[in-house]
Amino acid sequence: MVRSQGSRLFTRALCYGATKTLAVDQGLNRAGGALGGGRHSVSGVTATVFGATGFLGRYVVNELGKIGSQVIIPYRCTEQDTAHLRVMGDLGQIVLDPYDANDPSAVNKYVQDSNVVINLLGRDRETWKHSFEKVNVDMAANIAKAASEAGVERLYHFSCVGASPDAIGKKFRTKHEGEVAVREHFPDATIMRMAPVVGVEDRLLNSIAFMTRRMPYVPLYDGGETKMQPVYVLDVVKAFVETLKHEGTKGQTFEFAGPETYTMKELVTLVEKTIREPSGSLNIPSSLGKLMDSPRAALQASIPFPVPTHTMLTSDYIDELESDLVVDGSSLGFEDLGIEPQRIDQGVPIEHVRFWRSGGYDFGSTFE
Template sequence: MSIKPGKDFKVPPPSVTSDAVGTGGRSSFSGITCTVFGSTGFLGRYVVHHVAKSGSRMILPTRCSENDRQHLKVMGDLGQIVQLDYGIRDEETIRYAVERSNVVINMVGREWETRNFSFEDVNVTFPKKLAEICADVGVRRLVHVSALGAEEDHPSAYYRSKAAGEAAVREAFPSATIVRPAKIVGVEDRFLNIFGEHSRKYPAVPIIDGGDTKHQPVFVDDVAVAIRQIVHDELTSGRTYELAGNKVYTFDELAKMVLKTIRTRKSTAYIPSFIMKALSCPHEWLLRRVPFPMPTPLGLTRSYIDAQSRDYVKRADSLGFSDLGIEPNNIENGYVLDYLRSFRAGGYQVGDAPWEHEERDAKLSA
């Protein structure tokens, strides 16, 4: 007996990959037309690369100049990457960017406030508006990238806004997939690079309070691969994934790991958080009032300092890499931390990989 669709029976929509053509790879078509917000950011460029190389059409709305986004054009086959100009307050351009897509990924974020954009604007209002538009135009999948540690009662305004953004997205688009990455490390990161930069500028690397907060840093490429897997897997709809590395470190241990990798004799210095906040106040005041871009000292913003009062460890009962069939990299291997060699006094040298000098390092420490 055949069953016909009716009032009490709903035929599930086809998979976003149902129109796939070809054998896979960049020159095929995966069936996915994906709009990526935040494509020029640290994580964004890796996500564009991994989603595009499966043969997906990519629509990349940005608000930067051509020079800042031209590297994304070569991540797909000819005609596969489409770039648009947009603004997070312009509903018309947001709608235009998503109305032809069956998948939307949002990675827009801001770790400090400026005169033009507050945490509320970037982390709450825009995700809510985007989710509402996606629901209105019939987008099939929405992937919203938040942050591990997003909580309504967090001391950091950044993490409070991230939690509010998650709630707003869930309300407007219940089947959205929430991704909560831990502290992400990689060439362009604003985590381990901070220790390296401070080692070159200051007599010692400042550590807030005792540096005993716990972290599970994760390699940026692993997070991008996980997001690609989520995009292709319909069963991830409506779920929340916490993407963290395999090992837990204290903040102090991570700083010392960086100092060892860059082979410096400098050490760490423990600075009370109230002193760091006092040092950050003048810069925070200027950021909210000066009408032109200002250089932002890494590690010297109020949101960064407040964030050091909490642990950022994956919950045991939450979904993660293992549920996506992915084994994350160990960040201590030479491949992941290789970018920190740029902070060495001698810079990069042929045959100077970290894993090739264990014996020499042991002799120097002795």
């Protein structure tokens, strides 16, 4: 529950800059200047960001702060976990407050003074308290309903490539259900589907590097033939800012994917080469992988805390790999926004993986 003292601070922080008017159709701020005048400028955007403490959230908050926006961040973690967000905007422009995600009235409180609401909530695997249905569907619906009732002008719902009612993976099925629920409550919502995102804090390349360095093997389910188009995190955030500038993006669905398609096996090879480690991949039939995870899954369903395991070893993850995570070009994307996405196998997008080298960032092992 929200503390009373925090509520008073939250209310005072919103006294400045709260507005329902958002003039960004031509990339203009409230004063008529170009949107993106810097952290000391006033963009006229008051944005509530749910899920701001996650991987993508920190980049979204930083971009909003860079264009002079006030950002309201409800959080469920410890205060220390939000410290990096406090410095991303001008003094008083980043407003953080603890909240109960299961309380619809708490959601209403955080959107009533905003003209932009962004939902970044999501999970890689289920826990006893937070199932995929609860996070991807129920919470998404609560946010969309609250935004609609508050008269919010823009709602952004972040989903993922692969979301489908026919998907084998439960995560992807509930992501689709969440999109439907959002559209029901807020028809003009902008839905942004992302391919697997890479960056310093990602859970794709870092997970492969972790398994390569710390585990006996890297599992390649059914030969690692699943195809995907990993996308660089800064390209996704750049696209988000572009959609914010134009009214025509309301009610649209975007799909953002990288320019290159890789199989899971090729991604593992890329990481092994980058961190200079010998191949440690092991081909495992998906049926065997699910069988190996079944004791953990059964235990997880009966206890209120996460059972320690790596996401790449769970049945949900194996189910996700049953379908290729590539875009078919039927939705809007980077090209429609004038953005050329970066390759993830060279330059800055892959740079963070080098820190996994056993001899350090500059040296690494002697393996070639």
